[in-house]
Amino acid sequence: MATTTELRPEPVREAGRRVSTRLLAGRLLRPVGWLLRRGTAIVAFLLAWEFVPRSGLVDRVFLPPLHTVLGAWLALAGNGQLEQHLGASLLRSVTGLALAVLIAVPLGVLVGWYRPVAEALNPLLEIFRNTAPLALLPVFVLLLGLGETSKIALVLFASLWPILLNTVSAVRTVDPLLVRSARSLGLSSLSLFWKVVLPSALPTLFTGVRLAVASSIMVLVAAEMMGAKAGLGYLINSAQFNFQIPQMYAGILTISLLGLGLNQLLVTLERRFSRWRAPVSG
Known part of the structure; x- marks a missing residue:
């Protein structure tokens, strides 16, 4: 057969x-x-x-070729300076960002979900939201000193508003049909928040955190340039002052890579917690 x-x-x-x-x-x-x-x-x-x-289009003294900058970056990594400065900046940035998330997310939920809270807090929030974080740097230094506390507080202030505004927007734009359906099924207010509001708000919330990362790094570098003994901002400022131009560009390159890495980490977390949605674009 x-x-x-x-x-x-x-x-x-x-x-x-x-x-x-x-x-x-x-x-x-x-x-x-x-x-x-x-x-x-x-x-x-x-x-x-x-x-x-x-x-010869530009003076290579002021803009060294890439291989020269990479050589300076490897030298800084080899002698431990890069690890020291990167660790200091990363600790300040992550600490301030984490505190901003802990404060902004609950506050944003209250403002977005409860109209009386929004009416009471909106005028004050609008004033602080439109205040440039770097303009408050002297205030933080006067009140908290030149140590770590003032820098973390500045990062916290700069990171707070993107997260807060995106959380408020996310809560207010939850599909009303989902809310009514959940309430018709007998869900309590707490269950409604955890099972409907929070999952629907997560993508917009993560967008706010990603914007906050960029703001936190920007203000942190500026703060480290004005008063610090370690950090990427201090490294850049010190290298520029001593005319170590390749080291200065190496510090700038490290800041870009730091921001890129934190952003990619948040994109990965968003994909992890938002699997029920369409794929997230990086």
Whole structure:
């Protein structure tokens, strides 16, 4: 008795092999296509950084080629300075950001969910929201000193508003149909918040945290430039003052990588906690 393989026509088997080969090739080339789409602009920027100073269009003393900056970065990493300054900045930034989340999220829920709370707090919140964080740096220094407390407080203040405003917006824009359906099922106010409001608000809330990361790093670097003994802002300012230009650019590059890493971590967390939604764009 002939088997199924023997009865299958040869052209059909050959077509199946071709389809399998195409699928395998597509899977192998997919990462390459992703890198070409996402990495072209970065590669072009890095090539310009390397060759424009060499061409004489700019003075390479003030804009060193990329390989010189990378050499300075490796030297700072090798002698431990980069680890020291990065650790100091990261500790201040993460501490201030965590405190901002602990304060802004509950406050944003109250303001967004309860109209009397919003009417009472909105005027005061609008005043502070429109106050530049760096304008308050002298106030924080006078009240809290030049130590860690003033820098963390400044990061907290700068990070508070993006998280707070996005939390308020997220709570107010929850689908009313979902809320009415949950209430018709007999959910208590607490269950309604945990099972309906919070999951619906998470994507917008994470957007606020990602904006807060950028704000926290910006104000922290400025604060470290004005009064600190360690940190990436101090490293940049000290290198500029001593005319160590490659080290200065190495510090700037480290700040960019720090912000990129924190942002990617938040995108990963958002994907983890928002699996029920469409994929999150990085």
